[in-house]
Amino acid sequence: MKKQISIIGSGFSSLAAAAYMAKAGYDVTVFEKNDTLGGRARQYKNEGFTFDIGPTWYWMPDVFEKFFADFGRKPSDYYQLEKLTPAYQVYFGEDDSIIIPGSFEEICEVFEAEEPGSSKHLRKFIKEAGDNYKIAVQDIVYRPGVSPLELVTPQTAVRVGQFFSTIRKQVRKHIKSSKLIQVLEFPVLFLGAKPSNTPAFYNFMNYADFGLGTWHPKGGMYMVIEAMVNLAKQLGVNFITNAAVEQIVTDANNKVSEIVVNGEHIKTSLVLSGADYAHTETLLAPNLRQYSENYWNKRVFAPSSLLFYVGFDKKLKNVEHHTLFFDTDFDVHAKSIYDTIEWPEKPLFYASFPSITDDSFAPDGKEAATFLIPLAPGLEDTETLREKYFNIIIERLEKLTGQNVKENIIFKKSYCVNDFIEDYNSFKGNAYGLANILTQTAFLRPKIKSKKVKNLYFTGQLTVPGPGVPPSLISGKIASDLILKTSLL
Template sequence: IRKQVRKNIKSNKLIQILEFPVLFLGAKPSNTPAFYNFMNYADFGLGTWHPIGGMYKVVEGMVALAESLGVEFRTNANVEKIITDATNKVSGLVVNGEQIDADLVLSGADYHHTETLLNENVRQYSENYWSKKTFAPSSLLFYVAFDKKLTNVCHHTLFFDSDFDVHAKDIYDTPRWPDNPLFYASFPSMTDDSFAPEDCEAATFLIPLAPGLEDTEELRELYFKKIIIRLEKLTNQDVQKNIIFKKSFCVNDFVEQYNSYKGNAYGLANTLFQTAFLRPKIKSNKVANLYFTGQLTVPGPGVPPALISGKIASDLITKNQ
């Protein structure tokens, strides 16, 4: 990507904008196939779309469709074990201590975590395999409410007032908390009135980080101060005294809530040797009726690829059953 972008673009600011999405793919621009420039085309050519009411409205729409087709959902249900029989086929699950029979299992959970629910002899990938893989970043997120409207920002705002290459190095080469991170800010209430009361603003701030970093409340607070001071300086406004709500989400939360390997937020990196058929398989080669979907398998991380993954898995299940 770096070679292709710099061949055609001379403006340093434009170069930074076109290379920034690569941070979430799991490698530096110099190590990411130019094919992934399609992300920039999707952003700038096709546009960024916002579902009124937020991304969860998409989830609610999918649930409503599924329920109309007879699907039953069980929420707050922790899968503790995948049971296989003597022929290495899934026969059931242990969910919240209760055994449930199953004809097949399609897991959209973290791939590594799903395999830990199996007996070791039917796992496809060892701990050594996962430890050698290159993962996309984790993130430090802040969900913030302001009791006034903000100025000099857009719904989607990227802050490039620090060195891109230094931050990328802190994620991929020598994993550490960055001194002066780039960050992304979203102000959805500028587009969608349902996100905040009148004359108020809702915001999400995101700092990409290396997975597996130490995560403490003190570090989170330190980095919130870093970015909010820079926001005030760059947009020429005071906002700290107008914060009426703040919640953070980081490495520990990705592990606790999603069983995410090392707390990654975006799955496996899209490096050349972790692309397409070189990614973990959708169908288990050791358990006949076990399938996988989501960001750690084909085609890769991100909402559209994860949805495509589900389509591929469903077609494969239909073909095999």
């Protein structure tokens, strides 16, 4: 009889782990508290419009290729990818934006036009970032975070200084244009921390941006979720939705024995949680929890978000599929997230207009838009505040892009701190997990394997390797590998 493995949550990390464990021959059931699969990467549809609720960027395509290759498949077996050209646009003011092309040579031309001589430094910077990418993403990032020695390799030994310098220092050493600096500092925001707190070694995110490019799966990021679900089902994984796990029960030896789902006791040999780490531990008896609430309160979290999903009755002008609005002071906004913990007075924001690229997102002649304002987790979240900030960003959008759009809104749906807590049991409503700063890297992150409960494991953005979709895929593989190596099954 196959051993029973229960997985909590159905986000990217859980789906990856489910596929690997099923491939290894185990009886895997995924329990999802919501009525649809995908975790933060679910989909929202309304009046003929489609929106990715969570992630909208497809970066690091090699990580997706590696995942599917482990099962003798490739992404194109499930979904169609298109490289975005241009990759994205960044606004700094009225009639003042930089469009990032889809090829590195064209990007160098953009840099040179903005700051003569900068392309020489950019080439050197991206060459180093590419080397770091090979070291990090193709090797170190797949390690389980159980020992500091995992970070010690011949390649990292000669780069030790990069762990104690920062992206901000590295970028600003040779580039002087404030606009180009912001473009180069932007990718580390996916790691959930300020450039001034992110080790310079993480410049591999710049290689992910300029070297590998920005892609779009036709139909959106949810197509990746559907692909992983289909793969897992082909491997025998069972999925149960509307299934809230209320308790993890252990025996006299502190070994997982069963879970309680919607009041029903279900026997299991092992639990892997892709749900919020802090929440998962509240499902245990207090003496079996590894990390206290005080521990979590002292961690540096990646931001939460205020999101709006908006349907427009016309096509918008002067925007790209991915558009960043950096027309206010980044440092002031970042201070409100990480230091003062308050709503930003003048927020930066991001907008995705997928219907520019993909007709499936909106009816003919109309535009689907997702707007995102990064926020500190744990903020007060009210409808009044949501409406206030929607008006702020829409007025800025109109001013910066030279068009009226407010009267063309068919509908809008908001999503913020309270929703992250309600839908995902997210600690303080964080959206991206723990920030990847030096003191929260690798072995310094919460452990995948519980130290107190036998056969309890964790995966996702609060453990290794960190925030983001590709790291979540990798986290699922790391967790499954560790289970196969160390569990008592």
